[in-house]
Amino acid sequence: MLLGAIADDLTGATDLSLMLARNGMKTVQVIGVPEEGADFGDAEAVVVALKSRTIPADQAVAMALASALVLRAAGTEQFLFKYCSTFDSTDAGNIGPVAEALMDLLDVPIAIACPAFPAAGRSVYQGHLFVGSSLLSDSAMRDHPLTPMRDPNLVRVLQAQCAARVGLLPLDIVSAGAEVINAVLHKAQQAGFRLMIADAVRDADLRVLGKALAGARLITGGSGIAMGLPENFRLQGRIGSAAVPEKMAAPAGKSVILAGSCSEATRGQVDEAIAAGRPALKIVPADVAAGSQTVSDVANWVLANTDAGPALVYSSDEPDAVRAVQDKLGKDEAGLLVEHLLANLAVILRDNGFSRFIVAGGETSGAVVAALGVSSLRIGPEIAPGVPWTRSVGGPDLALALKSGNFGAPDFFQTAWDLLQD
Ligand SMILES: Nc1ncnc2c1ncn2[C@@H]1O[C@H](COP(=O)(O)OP(=O)(O)OP(=O)(O)O)[C@@H](O)[C@H]1O
Numbered sequence: 220m221l222l223g224a225i226a227d228d229l230t231g232a233t234d235l236s237l238m239l240a241r242n243g244m245k246t247v248q249v250i251g252v253p254e255e256g257a258d259f260g261d262a263e264a265v266v267v268a269l270k271s272r273t274i275p276a277d278q279a280v281a282m283a284l285a286s287a288l289v290l291r292a293a294g295t296e297q298f299l300f301k302y303c304s305t306f307d308s309t310d311a312g313n314i315g316p317v318a319e320a321l322m323d324l325l326d327v328p329i330a331i332a333c334p335a336f337p338a339a340g341r342s343v344y345q346g347h348l349f350v351g352s353s354l355l356s357d358s359a360m361r362d363h364p365l366t367p368m369r370d371p372n373l374v375r376v377l378q379a380q381c382a383a384r385v386g387l388l389p390l391d392i393v394s395a396g397a398e399v400i401n402a403v404l405h406k407a408q409q410a411g412f413r414l415m416i417a418d419a420v421r422d423a424d425l426r427v428l429g430k431a432l433a434g435a436r437l438i439t440g441g442s443g444i445a446m447g448l449p450e451n452f453r454l455q456g457r458i459g460s461a462a463v464p465e466k467m468a469a470p471a472g473k474s475v476i477l478a479g480s481c482s483e484a485t486r487g488q489v490d491e492a493i494a495a496g497r498p499a500l501k502i503v504p505a506d507v508a509a510g511s512q513t514v515s516d517v518a519n520w521v522l523a524n525t526d527a528g529p530a531l532v533y534s535s536d537e538p539d540a541v542r543a544v545q546d547k548l549g550k551d552e553a554g555l556l557v558e559h560l561l562a563n564l565a566v567i568l569r570d571n572g573f574s575r576f577i578v579a580g581g582e583t584s585g586a587v588v589a590a591l592g593v594s595s596l597r598i599g600p601e602i603a604p605g606v607p608w609t610r611s612v613g614g615p616d617l618a619l620a621l622k623s624g625n626f627g628a629p630d631f632f633q634t635a636w637d638l639l640q641d
């Protein structure tokens with residue numbers, strides 16, 4: 220096993236798995252901390268999908284370390300800690316604490332941190348993260364329900380989460396090539412830095428970083444940082460050129476869309492689906508809390524509204540409405556209420572012949588897929604940058620598209636189905 224990755228949420232893990240598979244690595248995605256002694260077959264890369272982005276930092280560290288130990292025992296050469304391309308975290312963590320704990324475990328003196336993913340509009344310049352042409356703090360991420368991002372300066376953001384000293388690997392150094400990058404990292408290490416935010420604004424920067432990191436034991440970043448890594452193994456003659464299929468055979472059964480993401484892209488996709496006439500039912504957290512909207516009401520509605528094509532169940536709402544319900548119910552409680560409802564709904568639907576699911580939102584996908592009893596995924600065709608169709612391996616046979624909240628074009632919920640074959 221060449222590359223072992225630990226992702227802090229499920230959609231982030233599928234995003235990374237797609238990146239590795241597209242660049243030629245036989246990739247397996249496992250859900251949750253793998254069992255001790257797990258056998259990953261002929262996988263060249265394994266991506267462990269955790270649900271640790273917003274849990275207490277000590278728990279996130281424990282899950283990451285447990286995963287790393289299993290991956291290390293399986294012979295992993297290079298480790299990657301994958302977090303969100305919008306650096307979703309709080310002052311308490313979890314990016315810094317997990318990165319530091321992995322560095323200690325793997326005896327790594329210095330590592331880079333780079334969430335850039337230009338295909339999805341995420342670039343890092345002078346340590347500042349941009350979403351499209353806006354600074355992170357001016358993007359819709361400032362109103363994220365769980366991890367509002369209000370500081371675009373990633374050196375400052377990561378430093379607030381870390382005991383380690385955080386520095387910057389600026390674009391002029393990245394552009395100067397692999398040798399210069401490694402020389403500067405070496406100097407930074409001698410000067411006492413342990414984590415370096417790396418600038419990258421184009422795919423070419425990520426590929427140069429990938430080349431420079433050929434021998435690195437641990438890398439941290441978004442899926443973009445993985446772009447250049449398979450090439451290192453290919454140059455050593457250790458991987459072939461496995462490709463991602465253009466279409467995916469899906470198990471027979473009905474289809475549904477579950478959206479628990481309040482991100483801007485998901486809200487646009489929900490609006491577009493409703494405008495296109497798709498049957499759509501809104502989950503209202505206050506009604507769920509009051510018991511006036513129940514999972515069986517919602518399941519019955521879906522069963523009655525699936526004849527004309529996949530129905531949409533969504534809790535996606537505008538930032539003001541989300542804030543209002545969080546003030547009333549509590550932030551974590553509101554989130555969990557919606558996650559539980561959608562997860563229980565998915566189980567009822569699975570038991571009623573549904574086998575094709577689009578799920579929007581990383582936390583939401585984590586809750587839904589855990590409830591469905593899926594333990595690992597095979598990566599299928601790319602629907603949008605960072606979002607593949609996947610098919611479950613073991614457990615119930617399902618086609619799953621797990622969409623990061625901010626990924627995908629407005630017609631995502633319409634077009635994704637075209638890539639499935641009966
Ligand atoms: N109307 C709502 N009010 C309050 N919280 C909500 C509402 N709808 C969803 N939530 C919660 O907000 C959180 C959204 O997180 P999730 O990770 O699913 O989406 P995302 O952050 O947009 O996606 P990603 O992590 O892939 O970027 C979940 O915990 C969800 O239950």
Ligand SMILES: O=C(O)[C@@H](O)C(=O)CO
Nearest residue numbers: 230231234303304581623
């Ligand atoms: O990096 C991203 O933006 C996504 O893979 C993700 O992590 C969303 O939760």
